[in-house]
Amino acid sequence: MATTEEIRSSLADIVNEVAGIPAEDVQMDKSFVDDLDVDSLSMVEVVVAAEEKFDVKIPDEEVKNLKTVGDAVAFIENAGS
Amino acid sequence: MSVELTNSNGSQHARIMGVGAYRPGRVVTNDEVCEHIESTDEWIRARSGIIERRFAEPHETVQAMSVASARAALEHAEIDPQQLGCVVVATVSHLWQTPAVATMITEELGATPAAAFDISAACAGFCHGVALGSDMVRSGTAKYVLAIGVERLSDITDRTDRSTAFIFADGAGAAVIGPSEENGIGPVVWGSDGDKYDLIAQKESWIDVVGSDTPSMPHLRMQGNPVFRWASYEMAKVAREALDRAGITVDDLDAFIPHQANMRITDAMARALKLPEHVAVARDIAYQGNTSAASVPLAMDRMIRDGEIKSGDTALLIAFGAGLAYAAQVVKVP
Numbered sequence: 001m002a003t004t005e006e007i008r009s010s011l012a013d014i015v016n017e018v019a020g021i022p023a024e025d026v027q028m029d030k031s032f033v034d035d036l037d038v039d040s041l042s043m044v045e046v047v048v049a050a051e052e053k054f055d056v057k058i059p060d061e062e063v064k065n066l067k068t069v070g071d072a073v074a075f076i077e078n079a080g081s
Numbered sequence: 082m083s084v085e086l087t088n089s090n091g092s093q094h095a096r097i098m099g100v101g102a103y104r105p106g107r108v109v110t111n112d113e114v115c116e117h118i119e120s121t122d123e124w125i126r127a128r129s130g131i132i133e134r135r136f137a138e139p140h141e142t143v144q145a146m147s148v149a150s151a152r153a154a155l156e157h158a159e160i161d162p163q164q165l166g167c168v169v170v171a172t173v174s175h176l177w178q179t180p181a182v183a184t185m186i187t188e189e190l191g192a193t194p195a196a197a198f199d200i201s202a203a204c205a206g207f208c209h210g211v212a213l214g215s216d217m218v219r220s221g222t223a224k225y226v227l228a229i230g231v232e233r234l235s236d237i238t239d240r241t242d243r244s245t246a247f248i249f250a251d252g253a254g255a256a257v258i259g260p261s262e263e264n265g266i267g268p269v270v271w272g273s274d275g276d277k278y279d280l281i282a283q284k285e286s287w288i289d290v291v292g293s294d295t296p297s298m299p300h301l302r303m304q305g306n307p308v309f310r311w312a313s314y315e316m317a318k319v320a321r322e323a324l325d326r327a328g329i330t331v332d333d334l335d336a337f338i339p340h341q342a343n344m345r346i347t348d349a350m351a352r353a354l355k356l357p358e359h360v361a362v363a364r365d366i367a368y369q370g371n372t373s374a375a376s377v378p379l380a381m382d383r384m385i386r387d388g389e390i391k392s393g394d395t396a397l398l399i400a401f402g403a404g405l406a407y408a409a410q411v412v413k414v415p
Contacts, residue, residue, distance in 0.1 A: 041128065041345050044310045060307050
């Protein structure tokens with residue numbers, strides 16, 4: 001099972017690949033929309049890549065609750081446990 | 082009576098012999114769209130890749146646009162209208178329940194008594210038409226088939242709906258399909274997912290409209306994010322299958338011509354397919370918007386005219402939309 005930091009780091013790489021955001025900016029307290037400028041379509045791409053990477057299912061109705069990087073990391077941790 | 086019935090005989094192979102397009106005259110900028118929705122030119126470009134689109138004027142009817150695109154396709158194919166055995170029209174915006182607009186198009190072209198009918202497969206309609214045409218040519222039910230994709234989506238788009246007003250547009254594209262020495266149309270990979278019928282749909286039935294105290298056009302509505310996800314990822318799998326069925330890989334492709342739904346979907350699909358850099362990607366949406374059934378032939382026509390692709394090139398077509406319905410095939414460029 002990956003550590004919280006490992007999940008954050010992998011997620012940061014995904015956000016970097018999808019939206020071109022520097023991976024070091026993708027920290028737990030950052031809002032995808034307000035801080036990182038990841039719009040809802042990019043968020044869909046991040047979610048799909050995260051599902052593949054972490055072997056979890058993130059339903060459409062859950063995506064809107066993932067406001068910060070920390071929210072997404074927590075969801076992935078719980079879904080994978 | 083125990084008698085044997087004869088069968089029709091077709092050509093072993095089929096190909097697209099010519100394509101044609103009709104682009105309405107009136108250019109509608111993002112700024113004009115933003116007169117009715119709270120948005121900006123920058124936001125629309127970032128969100129969809131659309132810089133401008135075209136809306137049909139009253140005289141640019143579904144029939145008139147279809148006939149114009151069909152004449153161009155027939156000329157490109159060097160086929161006379163009288164040689165056509167069937168005319169298939171894919172559209173969701175011919176606002177007459179019956180008769181099919183295909184019969185009137187056929188008459189205006191001078192192709193009567195060719196068989197003529199409309200198909201309702203929304204944005205996937207043109208690729209369905211190509212599949213039907215290819216099968217008709219091979220089975221001998223028609224020697225030459227005209228497949229048209231045409232829309233006047235401006236008639237059924239809510240100009241005040243922030244999720245669709247900037248996307249949909251008007252136009253027509255056509256292809257002539259006929260017999261060939263070599264195969265020019267790979268096996269179609271098509272299907273439907275009716276479980277998701279509600280993601281893109283007319284907002285109410287005509288019966289409900291008539292029963293309303295304040296009747297209004299039953300506009301299209303769409304749930305953007307789930308559609309984006311389905312189109313970007315599920316459709317990449319369908320595209321890969323179409324390549325497999327044709328016996329080729331992405332390295333063999335010269336062009337990728339997906340339904341022009343949204344530039345972001347095209348980009349996501351291209352990434353998912355890992356298209357090599359030499360593959361030309363259709364980006365007609367920038368100046369044409371999403372024209373549903375018309376988008377694939379419009380995009381192919383632009384790529385031919387601009388010299389991005391040439392006769393004999395190998396192109397992957399894929400179209401997908403309301404239903405949800407989808408179809409993909411590899412074709413040789415006419």
